Amino acid sequence: MVDCKPLSTPASVTKLVTPTDELFDNPTQYLRIVGALQYLTITRPDLAFSFNRLCQHMHSPTTEHWGLVKRVLRYIKGTLDYGLQLTPSSSSGIHAFSDSDWAGCPIDRKSTSGFAVFLGTNLISWLSKKQRTVARSSTEAEYKALVDVSAEVTWVVSLLRELGLYSGGPATLWCDNLGATYLCANPVFHARTKHVKIDYHFVRDKVAxxxxxxxxxxTTDQLADIFTKPLSTPRFTALRDKLNVVSTTPCA
Structure with a gap:
């Protein structure tokens, strides 16, 4: 893949492949490459969604999955000098974006959660993960994503307090689902969501x-969108820039 033609995005805006496709004849090669990619995601949050999708098929990769791997490599080929940029910030406040792609997987209809946590203007934590259970509504899927980012922000706040760097102000969580935001503050709505596990009320307690x-x-300003689904080139590029994933090559 050294001389491959670069691509502008790591994932195509198409539906996920089904498990009925032909199995890849060299699964060891698939495992080796995907396993190596996990180290690149430490400084490349723009690869998080694609890497998460590839890891879901480690047990039985198909030829279509191998094609997805090659697409990621072609994207990396064109962005070899890209990385997560950290810069001095005048603010030490914590704000985070959470999102989900409701029933995005055509195989089991589970949703994908994603979040991005910022300390000031710098991205310090992110996630792209398939949810463990099937959500019965988009609100439930978004609420589960809020739980994930709430737990992460709680840990970040605890770490900053130990380091003596916590500003003391409340963390701001941004969600693009009005139903999920109402659930965090209005206990009346919980009568309609008894099927939601008790631990999801963790967010409401933090808000209270x-x-x-x-x-x-x-949705237009939802930065976590890049962690939950494939995006068009303009949308992907715009969100990648907002996550501070930029070229590290000095300008001439």
Missing amino acids: SGEFVVNYVS
Whole structure:
């Protein structure tokens, strides 16, 4: 793949492949390459969604999955000098974006959660992960994503307190689903969501105690969108820039 033609995105905006495809004849090669890619994702959050999707098929990769691997490598070929940029920030506040792709997997209809946590203007934590259970509504899927980012922000706050760097203000969580934001603050809505596990009310307790503030953000401004689904080239490039994944090659 050294001389391959670069691509502008790591994932095509198409539906996921089905398990009925022909099995790849060299699964060891698939495992080796995908296993190596996990180290690159440490500084490349733009690869998180694609890597998460590839890892879901480690047990029985197909020829279509191998094609997805090669697409990721072609994207990397064109962005070899890209990395996560960290810069001095005048703010030490914590804000995070959470999103989900409801029933995005055509095989088991499970949703994909994604989040991005910022300390000031710098991205410090991110996630792309398939949810463990099937969500019965988009609101439930988004609420599960809020739980994931709430747990992560709680850990970040704890770490900053130990280091003596915590500003003391509430963390701001941004979600593009109004139903999920209402669930965080209005206990009346929980009568309609008894099928949601008790641990999902973790977010509401954090909001009630003043540790978190959950606000609505439009889908257009939802930065975590890049962690939940394949995107078109303009949308992917715009979100990648907002995550501070930029070229590290000095300008001439």
